[in-house]
Amino acid sequence: MPSIYYLYSMEALFNSLAYFVPIGEAEKEIISNLFTEKQFKKGELFLQEGKVCRHAGFILKGLMRYYLTRDGEEKTFYFSRENEFICNYESFVPQIPSLKSIEALEDSTVCMISYDNLNLLYSTMANGERLGRLILEQVFVEALQNLNSFYVDTPEERYEKLLKAHPDLQQRIPQYYIASSVGVKPQSLSRIRKRLSMY
């Protein structure tokens, strides 16, 4: 039987899904049955490079980082945090080994759903397919905008966008991860921050 804390936490997931389709009692029951809550300690991996991404998640609390390792160097792509979805779709959708890792940057609580259970949700919940389509559209567009920004924006512009989208992240993420996600070395990020603080 789910604890009161558990039900309370799930509310955040219900609210996020209700942005896309109506979530009534019947839908809440299906969702509660198909998702399970999992804790990640700071530094623990949600997904390891080389393994198949078998779960999608919704972060109730915490912060995670997407990265890949190339020639021994880590390249940070993206951050996800509370009230956001977490999944490496390139691995999850075709169920093939992941090129990226996802790591908890803080102690995190995540509502997890397995690949099979997500497909069950799509097919059994009212508007399940519509929900899947609308969420995919959102994460797809966000992912493409982020990746494109590596081409079209300067590191300074990327840094400004990150701060604007997530003003609190500057305090929560170590500067070398921010630098990597912006596409510069930590020293260059310091210079960018100094320049920006002059305005």
Added chain:
Amino acid sequence: MPSIYYLYSMEALFNSLAYFVPIGEAEKEIISNLFTEKQFKKGELFLQEGKVCRHAGFILKGLMRYYLTRDGEEKTFYFSRENEFICNYESFVPQIPSLKSIEALEDSTVCMISYDNLNLLYSTMANGERLGRLILEQVFVEALQNLNSFYVDTPEERYEKLLKAHPDLQQRIPQYYIASSVGVKPQSLSRIRKRLSMY
């Protein structure tokens, strides 16, 4: 009344969609009513940077190129050709101005559907939402794999992947566009091709 040629062409679209969900007579009628055929001359734009992408398409015949312009230089990202979908989802989904252009590299014939009609298709066709979800999953994964490959692959590896996925494209696409999509100058592509031909 649609011509026989038109019905024949639409078959390619029906077949592609039938890969995802059953397409019977009722579905064919909805699809035929919501899509319209359009010709693009070589060099003509399917989508212009700065404009909102108001249509998604399915290429019946031809070949198109996605690119963006930065500091006066064109950067080619991707190619789509017959029996593939064509759309800049970053602009289409949120209906905001596009950062990229899409240009016909050959005289092309495309089945076009407007944003509103696609939403009508999702909501009125049996399995319409499911169809949308499954197509999005496919294009999402392909787009991410392509963009990630800029980080994880060498230009030589990107070139080999392009040839493997589309062996005929080498003859159909000017070498400077291939070079750009691989991430090198045309001279470097010549060297890569020479190296590869030695094996």
